[in-house]
Amino acid sequence: MESLKMALFNGLALVMMLLISAEAQGEDINIVNLATAPASAPFSSPPVSAPAPAPHYVNVSNVLEQAGQFKTFLSLIAGTQAETQLQTQANNTQQGLTLFAPLDGAFSSLRPQYKAMLSKLTDEQKTSLVEYHAVPMFYTLGQFQTLSNPLSTMGSYKFNVSAFGAQVNVSTGLVNAPLTSSIFSQAPVAVYEVNKVLLPEEIFGLPIPSPAPSPTPVSAPTPALSPSAGVQSPLSSSDHTNGAAHTWHLNAKDLAIQSGLAMFGFLFLLLNQQCV
Ligand SMILES: *[C@@H]1O[C@H](CO)[C@@H](O)[C@H](O)[C@H]1NC(C)=O
Ligand SMILES: *[C@@H]1O[C@H](CO)[C@@H](O)[C@H](O)[C@H]1NC(C)=O
Ligand SMILES: *[C@@H]1O[C@H](CO)[C@@H](O)[C@H](O)[C@H]1NC(C)=O
Numbered sequence: 001m002e003s004l005k006m007a008l009f010n011g012l013a014l015v016m017m018l019l020i021s022a023e024a025q026g027e028d029i030n031i032v033n034l035a036t037a038p039a040s041a042p043f044s045s046p047p048v049s050a051p052a053p054a055p056h057y058v059n060v061s062n063v064l065e066q067a068g069q070f071k072t073f074l075s076l077i078a079g080t081q082a083e084t085q086l087q088t089q090a091n092n093t094q095q096g097l098t099l100f101a102p103l104d105g106a107f108s109s110l111r112p113q114y115k116a117m118l119s120k121l122t123d124e125q126k127t128s129l130v131e132y133h134a135v136p137m138f139y140t141l142g143q144f145q146t147l148s149n150p151l152s153t154m155g156s157y158k159f160n161v162s163a164f165g166a167q168v169n170v171s172t173g174l175v176n177a178p179l180t181s182s183i184f185s186q187a188p189v190a191v192y193e194v195n196k197v198l199l200p201e202e203i204f205g206l207p208i209p210s211p212a213p214s215p216t217p218v219s220a221p222t223p224a225l226s227p228s229a230g231v232q233s234p235l236s237s238s239d240h241t242n243g244a245a246h247t248w249h250l251n252a253k254d255l256a257i258q259s260g261l262a263m264f265g266f267l268f269l270l271l272n273q274q275c276v
């Protein structure tokens with residue numbers, strides 16, 4: 001009886017270690033549609049003692065090109081020094097890269113004022129704008145929950161990221177952009193889709209008041225965020241044009257880890273019960 005219990009206990013401990021190591025490696029399943037990711041995927045990792053796989057070389061431009069809907073962003077990148085900077089950062093496997101890529105539609109739906117400003121940017125400003133869409137660190141979706149704001153981008157400007165469950169927003173002060181899809185997420189590179197161009201106030205100036213009838217959120221005070229809180233309260237939106245709030249499903253890995261933890265707890269209690 002005692003040895004059976006030990007064997008069961010050891011088995012459970014191994015499952016726990018596998019789950020934790022899968023989480024630590026940040027092995028996000030490479031998905032476009034998070035809802036349909038296979039639930040069994042996280043268990044394909046080899047046992048803990050296996051050597052870590054060699055870091056993956058990711059061609060950033062190629063990822064964007066393959067995705068198909070980032071032609072404007074790609075041409076913006078191609079015209080600047082940021083192209084090499086992005087790839088150099090992606091090659092840096094210690095830190096990696098998280099890129100927020102605006103869809104073509106994000107550029108075409110910019111307000112006329114911003115379109116005009118965009119077309120007149122200097123080369124230096126274009127580089128800054130591209131750099132503003134990149135963070136010099138690899139972040140999985142789950143890690144956005146615990147980041148402290150503001151977040152330094154690859155350039156000299158910062159933005160805030162707020163997350164609640166699987167919903168993540170990037171807020172620049174001028175725009176509030178929800179992450180609408182995970183294009184690529186495999187250490188050391190993550191590419192997330194946003195449906196708005198991230199406009200830094202430093203280049204595009206202070207917010208232009210929204211046309212009526214939407215209330216002007218600029219004057220509404222944002223409640224102070226408690227730095228100790230893991231999950232932050234939603235930021236006030238400075239752009240009401242996007243009504244669609246994208247609710248994401250937790251990815252398969254997170255669910256597997258959670259159910260693994262629950263199962264472990266349950267069996268642990270059961271074992272203790274039988275000890276008495
Ligand atoms: C990266 O991908 C782009 C676009 O597909 C391609 O033009 C370029 O040659 C690739 N770079 C390397 C180093 O493979
Ligand atoms: C990134 O790494 C790849 C593969 O090692 C290499 O071909 C490419 O030149 C590197 N790019 C930069 C900008 O360092
Ligand atoms: C970003 O967060 C900081 C600290 O919580 C806050 O002071 C600042 O106003 C926020 N900025 C934006 C644009 O939301």
Ligand SMILES: *[C@@H]1O[C@H](CO)[C@@H](O)[C@H](O)[C@H]1NC(C)=O
Nearest residue numbers: 162163164167169234235237
């Ligand atoms: C994200 O922004 C939307 C508005 O676009 C808002 O409804 C939602 O509460 C925000 N979520 C977070 C986590 O900040």
